[in-house]
Amino acid sequence: MAAAPAAAGSGAGRGRRAAATVAAWGGWGGRPRPGNILLQLRQGQLTGRGLARAVQFTETFLTERDKQSKWSGIPQLLLKLYATSHLHSDFVECQNILKEISPLLSMEAMAFVTEERKLTQETTYPNTYIFDLFGGVDLLVEILMRPTISIRGQKLKISDEMSKDCLSILYNTCVCTEGVTKRLAEKNDFVIFLFTLMTSKKTFLQTATLIEDILGVKKEMIRLDEVPNLSSLVSNFDQQQLANFCRILAVTISEMDTGNDDKHTLLAKNAQQKKSLSLGPSAAEINQAALLSIPGFVERLCKLATRKVSESTGTASFLQELEEWYTWLDNALVLDALMRVANEESEHNQASIVFPSPGASEENGLPHTSTRTQLPQSMKIMHEIMYKLEVLYVLCVLLMGRQRNQVHRMIAEFKLIPGLNNLFDKLIWRKHSASALVLHGHNQNCDCSPDITLKIQFLRLLQSFSDHHENKYLLLNNQELNELSAISLKANIPEVEAVLNTDRSLVCDGKRGLLTRLLQVMKKEPAESSFRFWQARAVESFLRGTTSYADQMFLLKRGLLEHILYCIVDSECKSRDVLQSYFDLLGELMKFNVDAFKRFNKYINTDAKFQVFLKQINSSLVDSNMLVRCVTLSLDRFENQVDMKVAEVLSECRLLAYISQVPTQMSFLFRLINIIHVQTLTQENVSCLNTSLVILMLARRKERLPLYLRLLQRMEHSKKYPGFLLNNFHNLLRFWQQHYLHKDKDSTCLENSSCISFSYWKETVSILLNPDRQSPSALVSYIEEPYMDIDRDFTEE
Numbered sequence: 001m002a003a004a005p006a007a008a009g010s011g012a013g014r015g016r017r018a019a020a021t022v023a024a025w026g027g028w029g030g031r032p033r034p035g036n037i038l039l040q041l042r043q044g045q046l047t048g049r050g051l052a053r054a055v056q057f058t059e060t061f062l063t064e065r066d067k068q069s070k071w072s073g074i075p076q077l078l079l080k081l082y083a084t085s086h087l088h089s090d091f092v093e094c095q096n097i098l099k100e101i102s103p104l105l106s107m108e109a110m111a112f113v114t115e116e117r118k119l120t121q122e123t124t125y126p127n128t129y130i131f132d133l134f135g136g137v138d139l140l141v142e143i144l145m146r147p148t149i150s151i152r153g154q155k156l157k158i159s160d161e162m163s164k165d166c167l168s169i170l171y172n173t174c175v176c177t178e179g180v181t182k183r184l185a186e187k188n189d190f191v192i193f194l195f196t197l198m199t200s201k202k203t204f205l206q207t208a209t210l211i212e213d214i215l216g217v218k219k220e221m222i223r224l225d226e227v228p229n230l231s232s233l234v235s236n237f238d239q240q241q242l243a244n245f246c247r248i249l250a251v252t253i254s255e256m257d258t259g260n261d262d263k264h265t266l267l268a269k270n271a272q273q274k275k276s277l278s279l280g281p282s283a284a285e286i287n288q289a290a291l292l293s294i295p296g297f298v299e300r301l302c303k304l305a306t307r308k309v310s311e312s313t314g315t316a317s318f319l320q321e322l323e324e325w326y327t328w329l330d331n332a333l334v335l336d337a338l339m340r341v342a343n344e345e346s347e348h349n350q351a352s353i354v355f356p357s358p359g360a361s362e363e364n365g366l367p368h369t370s371t372r373t374q375l376p377q378s379m380k381i382m383h384e385i386m387y388k389l390e391v392l393y394v395l396c397v398l399l400m401g402r403q404r405n406q407v408h409r410m411i412a413e414f415k416l417i418p419g420l421n422n423l424f425d426k427l428i429w430r431k432h433s434a435s436a437l438v439l440h441g442h443n444q445n446c447d448c449s450p451d452i453t454l455k456i457q458f459l460r461l462l463q464s465f466s467d468h469h470e471n472k473y474l475l476l477n478n479q480e481l482n483e484l485s486a487i488s489l490k491a492n493i494p495e496v497e498a499v500l501n502t503d504r505s506l507v508c509d510g511k512r513g514l515l516t517r518l519l520q521v522m523k524k525e526p527a528e529s530s531f532r533f534w535q536a537r538a539v540e541s542f543l544r545g546t547t548s549y550a551d552q553m554f555l556l557k558r559g560l561l562e563h564i565l566y567c568i569v570d571s572e573c574k575s576r577d578v579l580q581s582y583f584d585l586l587g588e589l590m591k592f593n594v595d596a597f598k599r600f601n602k603y604i605n606t607d608a609k610f611q612v613f614l615k616q617i618n619s620s621l622v623d624s625n626m627l628v629r630c631v632t633l634s635l636d637r638f639e640n641q642v643d644m645k646v647a648e649v650l651s652e653c654r655l656l657a658y659i660s661q662v663p664t665q666m667s668f669l670f671r672l673i674n675i676i677h678v679q680t681l682t683q684e685n686v687s688c689l690n691t692s693l694v695i696l697m698l699a700r701r702k703e704r705l706p707l708y709l710r711l712l713q714r715m716e717h718s719k720k721y722p723g724f725l726l727n728n729f730h731n732l733l734r735f736w737q738q739h740y741l742h743k744d745k746d747s748t749c750l751e752n753s754s755c756i757s758f759s760y761w762k763e764t765v766s767i768l769l770n771p772d773r774q775s776p777s778a779l780v781s782y783i784e785e786p787y788m789d790i791d792r793d794f795t796e797e
Contacts, residue, residue: 071127071130072104072127072130074101074104074127074130074131074134074136075130075134077097077100077101078101078131078134078135078136078139080093080097081094081097081098081101081136081139082139084097085139085142085143087146087149087156091158091159091162094143094162095159095161095162095165098162098165098166098169099165101131101136101169102165102168102169102172104127104131105127105128105131105169105172105173105176106168106172108126108127108128108172108176109128109171109172109173109175109176112175112176126176126177128172128173128175128176128177129176129177131169131173132173132177132180136169136173137170137173137180137183137184140166140169140170141170141184141187141190143158143162143166144158144163144166144167144190144193144197145189145190145193146158148193160200160202160203161202163197163200163203164202164203164206167197167203167206167207167210168206170184170210171206171209171210171213174210174213174214181213181214181216181217182217184214185214185215185217185218185219188222191211191214191215191218191222192222192226192227192228194207194210194211194214195207195211195227195228195230195233196227196228196233198233198237198241198245199233199236201238201241204241204244205244208244208245208247208248211248212247212248212251215248215251215252216251220283221251221252221282221283221284221287222252222283222287223283223286223287223290224252224286224287224290224291225286225287225290230290230294231293231294231295234291234294234297235294235295235296239300239303239304239307240387242300242301242304243304243387243388243390243391244387244390246301246387246390246391246393246394247390249287249291249394250390250393250394250397252283252284252287253284253287253288253291253394253397253398253401254284254397255282255284264682264683265679265680265681265682266681266682266683266686266735266739267678267679267681267735269683270738270739281402284401285401285402288397288398288401288402288403289402289403291398292398292403292406292407298395298398298407298410298411298414299410299414301391301394301395302395302410302411302414302415302416302419303414304387304388304391305388305391305392305395305416305419305420306415306416306419306420306422306423307384308422308423308426308427309381309384309426309427381427381430382450384427385427385450385451385454386450388427388454389450389453389454389457392454392457392458392460392461393457395407395411395416395461396457396460396461396464399411399461399464399465400464408465408469408471411465411471412471412474412503412506413506415506417465417474417475417506417507417508417514418474418506418507418508418509420458420514421508421509421510421512421513421514421517422509422510424514424517425517428454428455428458429455429517429521452530455531455534456531456534459518459531459534459535459537459538460534460538462475462514462518462538462541463534463537463538463541464541465541466538466541466542466544467541467544468544468545468749468752470498470501470502472498472541472542473498473499473502473507474502474506474507474508475508475513475514475515475542476507476508476513476514476515476516477507477508477509477510477511477512477513478504478507480512480513480515480516480554481499481502481504481507483554484496484499484550484551484554485499485550487549487550487553487554488549488550491549491550491553493549493550495550496548496550496551499550515539515542516558518535518538518539519539519555519558519560521535522535522536522539522563523559523563527567527571527573532567532573532575532578532581532582533575533577533578533581534581536564536578536581536582536584536585537581537584537585539555539560539585540581540584540585540588542555543555543585543588543589544588544749544753545749545752545753546752547588547591547592547753547755549592549593552588552589552590552591552593552596553593553595555589556589556593556595556596556599560585560589561586561589561590561596561599561600561603562599562603564582564585564586564589565586565600565603565604565613567582568582568583568586568613568616569604569609569612569613569616572612572616573616576620576623579616579620579623579624580620580622580623580624583617583623583624583626583627584626584627586627587626587627587629587630587631588630590627590630590631590634591630591633591634592633592634592637592755593634594638594643594645594646594649597634597649597653597655597656598649598653600653600655601649601652601653601654601655604654604655607654610654610655613655614658621668621671621672621675621688622675622684622685622687622688625668625672625687625688625691626687626691628659628668628691629687629690629691629694629754631655631656631659632659632665632691632694632695632698633694633698633754633755634656635656635659635660636698636701637755638650638656662711665695665708666708666711666712666715668691668695669692669695669696669708669712670712670715670725672688672689672691672692672695673688673689673692673712673725673728673729673732674725674728675688676688676689676732677728677731677732678731678732678735681732681735686739689732689736690750692729693736693761693764693765694754694756695708696708696764696768697756697760697761697764700764700767700777705767705776705777706776706777709726709777709779709781709782710782712725712726712729712782713726713782713783722784722787723783723784723786723787723788723789724787726779726782726783727783727787727788727789729768729779730768730769730779730780730783733765733768733769733779734769736765737762737765737769740761741762747761
């Protein structure tokens with residue numbers, strides 16, 4: 001901690017300050033050169049030596065220099081702040097000085113984030129910059145942390161009001177002055193200490209906002225288990241505070257992204273996983289476990305996520321928060337938009353709403369509000385939307401973490417899914433009003449809009465919830481579950497065990513379940529909508545895993561296949577992301593399902609339509625290869641069935657006839673292998689490798705594997721690149737062994753989705769990698785000696 005400056009009359013004190021003044025002027029006895037002092041201060045901050053704080057100057061010198069440089073008296077105020085903030089101070093005068101400093105910085109920060117930025121940029125030395133340069137940030141950190149110091153066994157205390165002023169000034173400085181947030185992030189003890197300030201409602205919002213900004217730039221993730229009394233802290237939050245706290249949690253429970261594309265390759269991910277195994281759980285995983293150990297934490301999140309607008313915080317409490325927002329630039333634009341909406345609705349509905357001026361409050365701490373105050377419904381809704389999207393994000397991350405099954409069990413028990421189903425029409429997928437809130441500089445269709453973000457977060461949650469988990473049937477209501485049972489009974493097949501085991505008291509209520517509601521809005525979505533991708537992903541996750549005929553028929557009966565084909569063929573969708581999600585969904589919907597292929601043939605009923613469909617498939621195999629795989633697997637099964645219905649589909653379906661041709665399969669196989677390399681494999685394109693393996697496994701079943709390898713060799717030669725493709729495929733298969741033989745989940749997914757035992761996958765890869773050049777099924781038998789390059793290290797470029 002910095003010592004209090006020497007008394008004004010002290011000769012030693014005057015001598016030290018005089019020496020500092022000479023140093024600041026470069027030892028020159030004349031007038032100081034412009035900017036010299038600021039340069040010296042900045043160097044002092046960077047090196048930790050020399051000038052760094054206002055206390056190193058005399059007040060006379062600072063006042064004189066202020067006349068020339070227009071520093072708004074900030075250095076002099078900091079000098080006084082040092083003098084009045086020593087350990088034995090009562091902090092009364094200190095707080096008065098803070099209140100003088102605060103408006104000088106807040107107005108500048110307000111200008112920084114609004115249209116008035118130009119004015120700020122024209123200022124040579126903005127107030128926040130000067131405040132930081134003369135040591136203001138470090139001094140406020142010291143003042144805030146005074147309660148951590150004990151004198152004679154008693155800890156020092158500072159008022160909530162003073163803490164609030166310090167936090168406000170620090171945040172404004174972070175907004176305007178580059179590097180301040182990063183410096184604060186490096187003070188780990190300070191960051192941990194900030195969490196303790198959230199125990200007070202008066203300082204909660206300011207603290208949470210500052211922590212969120214700091215954690216956003218912190219290189220190393222903070223560990224929540226280091227926060228003193230975390231469980232007690234979180235348990236004492238009211239629902240409003242907990243929702244805001246989720247903004248911080250979003251940073252602490254998500255794995256840090258390095259921003260390097262190489263980190264997204266499977267090679268890099270595997271290397272990282274090996275490293276992680278030796279290091280133990282990551283900080284994000286530790287933080288997730290810490291939160292899940294807090295009694296009632298997930299239950300409260302579920303209540304927040306499913307709370308109706310009418311149950312949300314009352315008018316007075318919300319207005320109090322808006323008053324806080326008024327002073328917080330992070331939310332200033334939101335407040336502007338909310339007030340605009342309020343004015344529009346007030347004029348329309350003749351309703352009145354009185355916003356308090358900052359600082360106006362009654363004895364109970366709530367702002368003054370008129371007895372006629374009415375909060376416009378749109379503001380209530382937006383208030384709830386801002387909360388829910390943060391809460392849904394946290395639940396989504398927890399659902400994808402190590403404790404997934406535990407979270408799944410709790411989410412089901414606390415009825416998150418039926419609760420979201422009840423909110424679907426009125427909040428989640430509500431119709432936009434003419435005055436729907438959008439952030440400054442954005443429009444209603446922008447992904448930054450709270451409405452849009454909530455919808456995407458909701459769809460991501462559904463995707464995570466349904467993916468390879470039997471709880472997915474909670475997305476249906478009782479009537480829809482009965483429909484699944486009836487489909488199985490009619491088809492004379494056993495009911496899905498997960499359906500039989502579903503707790504009917506936890507499913508959706510009402511006329512439609514959440515999955516059916518999603519299908520309805522999906523079919524109405526405009527062609528250019530960005531929601532199409534997320535909607536398709538959410539529905540596809542319901543079908544993933546072991547193929548269920550009943551699940552497929554449930555969706556087919558609701559016109560899903562025709563909707564997908566319309567989007568792919570008739571609307572000629574151009575978005576690669578949407579096309580990929582639709583091809584993946586179509587593959588899961590049609591796989592092994594004769595009825596689906598009949599419906600496909602009925603819709604794609606002309607050669608012209610079929611050619612458009614093939615054009616979309618062939619335009620990007622990375623996007624369409626999962627559909628190619630599903631059709632190939634279905635063809636193999638149908639060819640081995642003796643059934644009139646199947647025989648009819650085989651003879652009539654254009655798609656099956658197309659895939660059955662060997663030249664078509666070879667064309668797909670060649671391109672699938674050619675577009676991927678070990679160094680470029682990602683979670684997105686590794687499916688191309690597995691689809692090529694499916695084609696070769698099915699060829700092996702028919703004892704045609706040597707034929708397919710020989711044809712690949714001929715295609716290589718025709719392209720004038722002998723050995724290029726097969727060497728690449730050899731390296732890819734070596735990587736495949738390393739990647740899949742040690743990851744239980746991935747191998748299970750391969751087995752479930754293909755209905756081919758994983759042992760057959762492994763055997764096929766081993767046969768292809770056989771080093772015996774006499775083996776007719778080994779890749780090396782088809783690579784001529786001069787072109788052999790099969791032992792390349794995966795890390796080579």
